[in-house]
Amino acid sequence: MKGQIDGNTRLMGLIGNPVAHTLSPVIHNTLNELTGRNGVYVPFPVQEEAVGLAVRGAYALDILGLNVTVPYKQAVISALQSVDPAAAAIGAVNTLVRSEGGYKGYNTDMPGLLRAISSEGIQLKGKTVVILGAGGAAKAVAYLCMQEKAERIYLLNRTVERARDIAESLNRCFGRSGITPMEVKEYRQLPEGPWIVFQCTTLGLYPETKRVVIEDTWFYQQTAIGIDLIYNPAKTLFMQLVEKAGGRAQNGLKMLLYQGIIAYELWNHTEIPEEMAEQVYDRLYEAVHPAGDNIVLIGFMGSGKTTVGHRLEQYGYSFIDTDAYIEAREGRSITRIFEEEGEEYFRNVETEVLSELCTNTKHSVLSVGGGTPLRRENARLLRELGEVFYLEASEEEIWKRIGADTNRPLLQCEQPMERIKELLAARRPIYEAAARYRIPTGGRVIDEIAKEIYHDRTERNGI
Numbered sequence: 001m002k003g004q005i006d007g008n009t010r011l012m013g014l015i016g017n018p019v020a021h022t023l024s025p026v027i028h029n030t031l032n033e034l035t036g037r038n039g040v041y042v043p044f045p046v047q048e049e050a051v052g053l054a055v056r057g058a059y060a061l062d063i064l065g066l067n068v069t070v071p072y073k074q075a076v077i078s079a080l081q082s083v084d085p086a087a088a089a090i091g092a093v094n095t096l097v098r099s100e101g102g103y104k105g106y107n108t109d110m111p112g113l114l115r116a117i118s119s120e121g122i123q124l125k126g127k128t129v130v131i132l133g134a135g136g137a138a139k140a141v142a143y144l145c146m147q148e149k150a151e152r153i154y155l156l157n158r159t160v161e162r163a164r165d166i167a168e169s170l171n172r173c174f175g176r177s178g179i180t181p182m183e184v185k186e187y188r189q190l191p192e193g194p195w196i197v198f199q200c201t202t203l204g205l206y207p208e209t210k211r212v213v214i215e216d217t218w219f220y221q222q223t224a225i226g227i228d229l230i231y232n233p234a235k236t237l238f239m240q241l242v243e244k245a246g247g248r249a250q251n252g253l254k255m256l257l258y259q260g261i262i263a264y265e266l267w268n269h270t271e272i273p274e275e276m277a278e279q280v281y282d283r284l285y286e287a288v289h290p291a292g293d294n295i296v297l298i299g300f301m302g303s304g305k306t307t308v309g310h311r312l313e314q315y316g317y318s319f320i321d322t323d324a325y326i327e328a329r330e331g332r333s334i335t336r337i338f339e340e341e342g343e344e345y346f347r348n349v350e351t352e353v354l355s356e357l358c359t360n361t362k363h364s365v366l367s368v369g370g371g372t373p374l375r376r377e378n379a380r381l382l383r384e385l386g387e388v389f390y391l392e393a394s395e396e397e398i399w400k401r402i403g404a405d406t407n408r409p410l411l412q413c414e415q416p417m418e419r420i421k422e423l424l425a426a427r428r429p430i431y432e433a434a435a436r437y438r439i440p441t442g443g444r445v446i447d448e449i450a451k452e453i454y455h456d457r458t459e460r461n462g463i
Helices: 024-035 048-060 075-079 085-090 109-118 136-147 160-174 184-189 217-221 237-244 253-268 274-288 305-315 322-330 334-341 343-360 376-385 395-402 416-434 446-461
Strands: 010-016 039-045 065-068 095-099 102-106 128-132 152-157 179-183 195-199 223-228 248-250 294-298 318-321 364-367 386-392 437-440
Touching: 010 024, 010 048, 024 039, 024 253, 024 274, 048 075, 048 095, 048 102, 065 253, 075 102, 085 102, 085 136, 085 160, 095 253, 109 136, 109 253, 128 136, 136 152, 136 160, 136 179, 152 160, 152 184, 160 179, 179 184, 217 223, 217 237, 223 237, 237 248, 253 274, 274 376, 294 305, 294 376, 305 318, 305 364, 305 446, 318 322, 322 334, 322 343, 322 364, 334 343, 343 376, 376 386, 376 416, 386 416, 386 446, 395 416, 437 446
Parallel strands: 010 039, 010 065, 128 152, 128 195, 152 179, 195 223, 223 248, 294 364, 294 386, 318 364, 386 437
Antiparallel strands: 065 095, 095 102
């Protein structure tokens, strides 16, 4: 949001019931901040009998646009001036855009999901898709799969009548029999995979976090990609079963991101660049994954992460060196991993290790490899682990500390000092973006650095 709220501030918001839990303000207020627009986004709890009144009142108050969440995505339609054809076919609206005489309704869930899966390199054309559930979300997913020309779409629901209604409606809309309705208990009649599976039920949400629609291992062995529309918890039991069987899994957080971005683009007649979308996703990720009670030390090789980390043990923390953790896990040195598998393999292992540590690490100091934050996914995982401190050192200081170290794969070259300068110039802005705090280390004693980290952290957190 640009400056103070004033007479030029444009209001956007969300109507639904309940709305206190919504993450939409994170998306839209971050976008206002990043784009420099003078706007603010606010959730409005609305009672069922007042939906039409709320829409008309919002228009009269010159509200720029509204999102609509459950349970009003269908009820709101009768209060609109017009409805986008895709939203009409789905029978659900989640975004209201000002037009002459009233709001026009759109459904951005569907294109939001498309952008989310496309960002992960997932394509639907020619694929076999299985959709679990037959509610509004499942209908939107089925529409998207038909639109993107999935070859076969199987819609599984506990009561087949609801699945049949959706299949008949969308098959008629697209003029082809692309969707087959089935009862969930008939899942063994599905053709063998690989499938893309969309989990569109509420199973996996609290308090049913230990439940899934289908438990059979065979089902997950056929699932190449599993997409759960739930985003909290971040890894549902459905996703865990997909990954355990060797498939890829993702949650619905990116769908939430992109449906919000598309709404923002419609309201403001603009396009949000992908780099900005990634920044908004970082904020969303942090909102869903609050930081643990660990201390995370990042920085270039030789910046003192291991030494400072060990010194912080005096304050009751355990110490973990992620490179040493990887070496123990792999049964070989980092140098050998680079020589035998290459850097990309090593970076993949780093990501896996950080995910593991996020689930089982508490009150520890973690010293991570110099290249770890280069992956955006890793930077997010580091912030999930705890407060991230960037230990900053100059090229000269680094050379003084590690110039003679032959166990640094990236420095085994003819001009290692030039290599340090090149790498540090590229990495410094990434370290600064990944860390919450920057700690200069040049010319300082280790105890002083450790004391600053510990005391600053305890004061901020009221420990």
